[in-house]
Amino acid sequence: MTPAPAAPLKTPAGPLALSERQRGVLKRFMREWIYPRWRELIVAMVLTWLLAAITGAYPMIIKASFDMLMKDQSGMLPYVLTAIVGATLMRSLLLYAQTVETNRIVMRLSTDMQRIGFAHLMTSDFARMSRDTPGRLVSKLTNDIGFVQGAVQAALNTAIRDALSIVALVASMIYLDPVMSLIVLCVYPIAALPVATLSKKLRKVAKQTQDELGGMTSLLTEKLSGARLIKTFRLEDYASERLNKSFEYVYKLRMKAVINRARIDPLLEALGGIAIAGVIALAYWRIASGISTVGDFMGFVTALLMASQPIRALGNLSGKINEGLAATESFYELVDEKPLIVDKPGAKPLAIADATIRFEHVDFAYEGSGGVHAITNFTLTVPGGRTVALVGRSGAGKSTVLNLVPRLFDVERGSISIDGQDIRDVTLASLRDAISIVAQDVTLFDDTIGANIALGRLGAPQPDIVAAARAAAAHDFILGQPNGYDTEIGDRGLRLSGGQRQRLALARAILKDAPILLLDEATSALDTESERLVQEALARFTKGRTTLVIAHRLSTVQNADLIVVMDDGAIVETGTHLQLLAADGPYARLVRSQALATSPVAETTSSSLAP
Numbered sequence: 001m002t003p004a005p006a007a008p009l010k011t012p013a014g015p016l017a018l019s020e021r022q023r024g025v026l027k028r029f030m031r032e033w034i035y036p037r038w039r040e041l042i043v044a045m046v047l048t049w050l051l052a053a054i055t056g057a058y059p060m061i062i063k064a065s066f067d068m069l070m071k072d073q074s075g076m077l078p079y080v081l082t083a084i085v086g087a088t089l090m091r092s093l094l095l096y097a098q099t100v101e102t103n104r105i106v107m108r109l110s111t112d113m114q115r116i117g118f119a120h121l122m123t124s125d126f127a128r129m130s131r132d133t134p135g136r137l138v139s140k141l142t143n144d145i146g147f148v149q150g151a152v153q154a155a156l157n158t159a160i161r162d163a164l165s166i167v168a169l170v171a172s173m174i175y176l177d178p179v180m181s182l183i184v185l186c187v188y189p190i191a192a193l194p195v196a197t198l199s200k201k202l203r204k205v206a207k208q209t210q211d212e213l214g215g216m217t218s219l220l221t222e223k224l225s226g227a228r229l230i231k232t233f234r235l236e237d238y239a240s241e242r243l244n245k246s247f248e249y250v251y252k253l254r255m256k257a258v259i260n261r262a263r264i265d266p267l268l269e270a271l272g273g274i275a276i277a278g279v280i281a282l283a284y285w286r287i288a289s290g291i292s293t294v295g296d297f298m299g300f301v302t303a304l305l306m307a308s309q310p311i312r313a314l315g316n317l318s319g320k321i322n323e324g325l326a327a328t329e330s331f332y333e334l335v336d337e338k339p340l341i342v343d344k345p346g347a348k349p350l351a352i353a354d355a356t357i358r359f360e361h362v363d364f365a366y367e368g369s370g371g372v373h374a375i376t377n378f379t380l381t382v383p384g385g386r387t388v389a390l391v392g393r394s395g396a397g398k399s400t401v402l403n404l405v406p407r408l409f410d411v412e413r414g415s416i417s418i419d420g421q422d423i424r425d426v427t428l429a430s431l432r433d434a435i436s437i438v439a440q441d442v443t444l445f446d447d448t449i450g451a452n453i454a455l456g457r458l459g460a461p462q463p464d465i466v467a468a469a470r471a472a473a474a475h476d477f478i479l480g481q482p483n484g485y486d487t488e489i490g491d492r493g494l495r496l497s498g499g500q501r502q503r504l505a506l507a508r509a510i511l512k513d514a515p516i517l518l519l520d521e522a523t524s525a526l527d528t529e530s531e532r533l534v535q536e537a538l539a540r541f542t543k544g545r546t547t548l549v550i551a552h553r554l555s556t557v558q559n560a561d562l563i564v565v566m567d568d569g570a571i572v573e574t575g576t577h578l579q580l581l582a583a584d585g586p587y588a589r590l591v592r593s594q595a596l597a598t599s600p601v602a603e604t605t606s607s608s609l610a611p
């Protein structure tokens with residue numbers, strides 16, 4: 001009597017009309033996420049069955065009461081009333097328990113999916129993490145999992161509870177009047193075909209909606225994190241317009257889904273009306289000719305009316321399932337991607353002697369660059385404990401060289417070794433433990449100042465944190481904050497100045513105390529005092545550490561043991577400041593063009609520190 005989706009799961013022509021791929025996704029989802037929860041499912045199922053049984057008993061009670069009324073057996077009335085109240089009470093209690101238990105499964109499932117999805121992202125390659133915008137990834141872990149949650153919830157509530165209620169109600173209808181049941185059962189399957197067509201449309205819309213939701217979240221994150229740019233360039237209207245387009249598009253897609261889903265309801269409603277009219281006509285004749293009793297008729301109509309809500313819910317289920325399947329696919333795309341940069345079998349920890357880094361004939365091209373090399377035939381030795389400065393035009397490949405050392409990306413050809421050990425042969429953990437990075441754009445998390453420094457060595461005791469802050473010339477400004485080391489710095493450290501942020505990043509690196517330092521010097525000028533403090537702290541810290549620095553300041557290159565001039569991914573010149581000036585080549589031109597910033601204070605300080 002229903003467009004029951006349980007059977008059509010197998011047939012592409014049925015209301016769910018699943019494609020081969022979707023069936024695969026569904027099977028895998030059931031295997032990985034639903035079946036392992038069998039214990040909870042059994043509890044929910046038993047409650048659901050009890051609920052269905054009591055729902056099915058309702059029409060019987062109604063029939064009994066009407067039959068008694070007609071036969072004037074008023075003595076039975078208290079029993080009938082007790083039965084009705086009792087059944088209602090039982091049904092309410094079961095409904096409560098069933099709702100809580102099914103939702104427990106659903107909430108646990110979506111929380112676990114988030115946990116696993118996020119953990120997977122954390123272990124995935126840097127290249128994968130940076131391929132999608134943070135907003136898109138956020139959307140996968142929130143919106144998409146929300147769709148899966150909605151689908152599982154609908155499936156448990158509707159497919160099981162409602163389908164069972166329907167079965168129980170149909171059983172009681174057949175018991176009460178098999179002929180009238182036959183009429184009803186003939187009417188409902190007519191709905192299967194239009195529901196299938198609407199389902200197909202819904203599936204397409206579901207995928208589009210999820211993609212666009214990802215885009216919208218991405219735009220939102222991007223615009224909200226670009227507050228300074230938006231304010232200073234007066235981009236408020238531009239940002240609003242851009243977002244409005246996305247909001248509107250999502251609205252249109254959602255309305256499309258709503259309209260398609262809403263079409264199913266009246267269809268089933270109309271069919272319900274036809275069925276009831278048929279039943280009344282037939283009942284009139286059958287009661288008049290004494291074949292049925294009024295009780296039979298009333299019980300039958302009660303069953304029919306009670307069945308209409310679960311039938312409609314089943315009709316609407318396909319939309320939810322489609323949305324859930326599209327989102328599950330997107331979740332699997334995320335977790336199926338295996339990281340490429342992993343430990344080799346049998347990888348040993350890196351054994352540091354003096355931390356000499358050697359690049360040998362390294363070639364590297366970014367994914368999606370069409371094979372254009374960012375680094376070509378790069379050969380360089382950074383002697384242990386020395387400082388090598390990379391200089392060159394923007395896009396010359398300096399950051400790429402830095403990215404390759406901690407294996408954020410793997411070289412395409414050639415090799416990088418530390419103290420004679422190829423970095424691909426040692427464990428990633430030991431490699432990354434041996435490296436500190438101080439980047440230009442300092443990443444600070446929404447936590448206290450102390451906790452942000454402690455990211456350098458999780459669990460570091462307070463005295464170590466303070467010592468690192470002192471060494472980074474950050475201690476005094478930290479004490480000047482309202483709660484000292486416990487001051488919350490706010491999301492992305494917006495409440496700190498550029499120089500303060502850099503000193504925190506330096507403190508973090510100092511706390512880590514790694515033998516290798518990769519440093520991307522800040523291009524933006526700090527105020528002279530900050531600049532001096534940062535430079536001094538750096539000079540102390542880099543002493544005796546193997547340092548590869550992207551230099552933007554003359555003072556830094558002057559202090560470096562070796563300067564490497566890069567262009568187009570290749571080394572074009574190497575030497576000390578004086579040697580390169582004398583050679584009058586690309587470096588001398590760079591210096592003359594003032595591409596390297598000079599800072600009077602920093603220069604005086606650094607020259608006094610020069611070897």
Ligand SMILES: Nc1ncnc2c1ncn2[C@@H]1O[C@H](COP(=O)(O)OP(=O)(O)OP(=O)(O)O)[C@@H](O)[C@H]1O
Nearest residue numbers: 366367369374392393394395396397398399400401
């Ligand atoms: N994630 C990426 N994906 C694709 N190409 C990239 C990526 N990052 C950098 N590139 C390209 O690689 C080349 C080298 O870039 P890199 O960032 O290493 O240069 P750089 O010398 O550090 O420049 P800058 O001083 O401006 O930071 C450039 O042509 C750049 O467009």
